[in-house]
Amino acid sequence: MKVLVPVKRVIDYNVKVRVRADGSGVDLANVKMSMNPFDEIAVEEAIRLKEKGTATEVVAVSIGVRQAQETLRTALAMGADRAILVLASEDVHQDIEPLAVAKILAGIVKEESPGLVLCGKQAIDNDMNATGQMLAALLGWAQATFASELKVEGEEATVTREVDGGLQAIKVKMPAVVTVDLRMNEPRYASLPNIMKAKKKPLEEKTPGDYGVDVTPRLRVVKTTEPASRKAGVMAKSVDELVDMLKGAGVV
């Protein structure tokens, strides 16, 4: 079984984002970018499936600007076999919407015929949490979202999902789309020899046109603003003083 893993290049999760003063967006020039943390978990899970003999090949895909090839090289260094880069944008500030990404991925799925697509549950930049579900819809496949455990058994997979109130276990027919949550695994670090080897692994370049997809956004961004900032607080010197403050504010 071939496993397809979509990965996204996003602002590093530790960076405090800056909103541009003119409201045109978040400043991404000269900011550290990395692989979306959820996608690292998806890559890790795909590689573990290969190590167990369940998966035969792991193909990483990224859609966006040319620099996303660095993200793909990271996936290759972790253990993916080859990569596909879909050049859909020239400007790092243009985020391709989940619907367009899902349509491109559906085109890749038709060419590659994977038995499983493993995605992150959401990208930490647009916080949409939609691409995996949209891809499953377009393919008419089953979906298992927010997965913390995945067991592939022949034509079926058993997935434990993180839901409000606890965990839910479901069984899905394969092929399926599984989106991974934080607690699925601990992604490995790429070793230096593997980083060197990854440079020689195949990386194919495509365009959205190759899949007949129009990436024009459906949602026009009118403006991007800073959230309302909070008023500076006060520090108590003792528990008694804190109790007085809470009582004074009428919150207890």
Add this chain to the structure above:
Amino acid sequence: MAILLIGEVTNGQLGLDATAKAVTAAAKLGEVHVLCAGASARGAAEQAAQIQGVAKVLVAEDPALGHRLAEPTAALIVSLASGYSHVVAPATTDAKNVLPRVAALLDVMVISDVSGIQDADTFERPIYAGNAIQTVTSSDAIKVATIRTAGFDAAPLGNAAPIEAAPGATDPGLSQWIEDRTAHSGRPELTSAPVVVSGGRGIGSKEGFEIVEALADKLGAAVGASRAAVDAGYAPNDWQVGQTGKVVAPNLYVALGISGAIQHLAGMKDSKFIVAINKDAEAPIFQVADFGLVADLFTAVPELTEKL
């Protein structure tokens, strides 16, 4: 045209708070019809009919809808969607699972976690873990959106909307429910509680969480946790507050032993009052706290619990 709102139904029970908050948001757009779907949903439908602002309740009862599996639920919603300008739901895990699937089947974008509504086409939503607010205008024929319930007040009860049966669902038979492992607690539900007491890595152990729970019980609060506390096994995952966990906006949020990483703040910084107790005076949580105390948790928290 009317608005189709997907009621939050779990095991036949209506998630009243989440649904009523979504009704407040949806009522800004037009006449609200609530869909209650499940293996049993009649009781939930009767409760939804009492929410003010609801014009009609549709009830769909089918064993295939029993555990809100995405495929049959999305098929049902899509079969109803053509008569509506908007399809919305509270941004719970159930809705986040189903609505993007619905949107793709309708060939429209989904607008996730709407925190503000300007008009029928224009919505505000937080991006980058809540560090920026984006205003977007949709050109799609049907707007599919999930509502960040922390941003809206719950619509009051005192209504008697008519209840109608919805047409049956077609189950594509792609998935099957096996079991739920739910954490039982007698405490208020995290996302709707007026007071939340959360513990972080500073709590140090699962046993240490007892001081968090004791303070929570004193305040009638729900208990939350940071990712660090969940990953360390101190607290169950459904207590996690943050970008990838639950988003809360209670009247009072008490952060104990939580440093205040960007990803945690994303889930609680819209709380009315934030109180932080941490032994590290430099912890970023103090930058958003209204009231702070630099102290050792294990002496300060029991003392606070006693004095309240």
